[in-house]
Amino acid sequence: MNPANDMTPPRPNAWEGGQLPVGVTLGDNTVVNGKAAFRRVASRQPDALVIGANATMDGVQFSIGPGARIRIGDYCCFTSAVLMAEEYICIGSYVLIGWNTVIADSDFHPIEPALRIADAVACSPAGAGNPRPPVRRAPVIIEDDVWIGPNCAIFKGVRIGRGAWIGPGSVVTRDVAAGACVAGNPAKAVDTP
């Protein structure tokens, strides 16, 4: 055992970065590690990010657009995941998410080539303040007791049913039934590990 490298002890409602941004609420005994956790929280919603009690968010990055919200239940444990919301991401309780997994409720850019050019210009330094074309978005719902492995991607409009198991490296673009085991790109039903 290596005492100098032990995990930092828990603090109630703690974020090592100090003052929580407006719209961010953490439940009792919930810990958020990582100074970059809220760097991309641009939401103006009073409930931009609400995390329940007894959760551990270790190295997680929250990216929340102006009108978007993220809600996370109790006893969740996420490691170095990236959650990107332009509308709504809702995660239940007892959900585990592995390292380097991305959850996004938006494409962030248009599919149509002409609109994508307009978007690239609007996003460029020259396009400051110009309105961007509309982008497809749809809420992501992850129910209680879901296990998601490392290096996964969960995309817009997906609902993952209660107790489902998402294998490492899966790319999930369609709903997953409660209790199902899926893996692969695109994720398909597999045997229980």
Place this chain on the structure above:
Amino acid sequence: MTARTLPWDWHPGVIPENVELRTGAYLETTYSFQFYRSRLPVGMILGANSSAYMGCMFDLGTKACFQTGENTLLNGLWLICDQRVTIGDSCLLSWNVVIMDTYRASPRSDRRRAMLRQFAGTRSPEAFAGQATKAVTIGNNVWIGFDCCILPGTTIGDGTIIGARSVVGGQVPPNCIFAGNPAKFIRSIAPANAPAEQQENYHD
């Protein structure tokens, strides 16, 4: 025994006593041992002239052993090991590769709930310990592309290339290209000791 530190380290940590760094081995930062908990006499061996760069995370449980051969390059490996992971000589592992010999989770959601309740109380990774393990063995001269996942019980033969973003399980033969999610056999390649006329030439 005095604590071993790295003069170039940005993280104020030490190298655990049961980690063996063979001659010429390079370790970029002790941050890689943030989740290291092995209590075996030798928990980890970084082979001669092997290197572990920033982004590597050696998440070893109390009874875990991880070993590399010589001249092996670990460029941001996330290792989840509760039993045994072995990597041979002259392997190249790209960034964000995950190798796991355990899922650290029960297939039963009621048991996962119990683990998460325990973790919230202790914040110790031991809450996820004691799950099923299957050792992982990677041969010599294996090249693993970025963002791959190597699943519990995988063996990879000498000389094989694993394509980027592949998810690999089971037995992978030697001297082939294996890729996809789930990964499958793509084609054979000539072994390192094959005669020159059998080696592919990409420079003509």
